[in-house]
Amino acid sequence: MTHRPAMHLAVPVDDLAAARHFYGDVLGLPEGRSTDHWVDWDLEGHQLVTHLVPNAPQPAGSSLVENHAVPVPHFGLLLDERRFHEFAERLRVAAVPCDIEPHLRFPGEPGEQWTMFFRDPAGNALEFKSFRDESMVFAR
Template sequence: MRNSSNVFHLAIPCKDLDETFHFYIVKLGCKLARRYNDRITIDFFGDQVVCHLSPENIDKDPQMYPRHFGVTFFEKKDYDNVLKLAKERELTFFHDEFIRFKGQVEEHLTFFLKDPSNNILEFKYYYDHRMMY
């Protein structure tokens, strides 16, 4: 079971560290943890995302499934705030907000963003919190 002091870690490729910094830190509002010549480490909503400079590994034609990552919010206001921020700061939407599994217990709101290196980020909110896992 996850302890609140433990942090999930994800490493992804990026093509340019300055673009990556601008997207995640300046536009999306994440916190910079560390930056080196070959990577940037980000506090991504409480977890660690490390963007490794690896322009030869960029997905030229990204798809939502199966490769994406993101945040499932417990509070709807937090989901709404990120959606509002993404629109106001004109982040690139891979898919606009929509409802998945409408009318079912696992019904949830979701939207997808695309970072400058074509990594796909999903943000979602389940009406029934039991469905978060």
């Protein structure tokens, strides 16, 4: 059996019920272990933990990428194109506003990719993207 490394990421939320609705119902992520202070989520094989943190720090700001104000900090997933568009449709149906709507970035360049940015109810910024050619993830 091949072991694929997985990432562990912990993010602050100010309302676990809102996090459960967003990550579980809207994004459709399976819920793992939980307490009254945190919830584990299966983020496509990676462990995302939403921790209850009243008065959590707010996002730092944004950085300009291809004339879009990209929220910083942010986290997210690299998906295949089919899965990317499935997530985009889930967000559309749930009326989740996007900071940056799903679009094709860097068309015709080595790093050509579909990308979108949106926020969870606590304000954590997420980016989901899909490279047309996965071998170009780190291409210059």
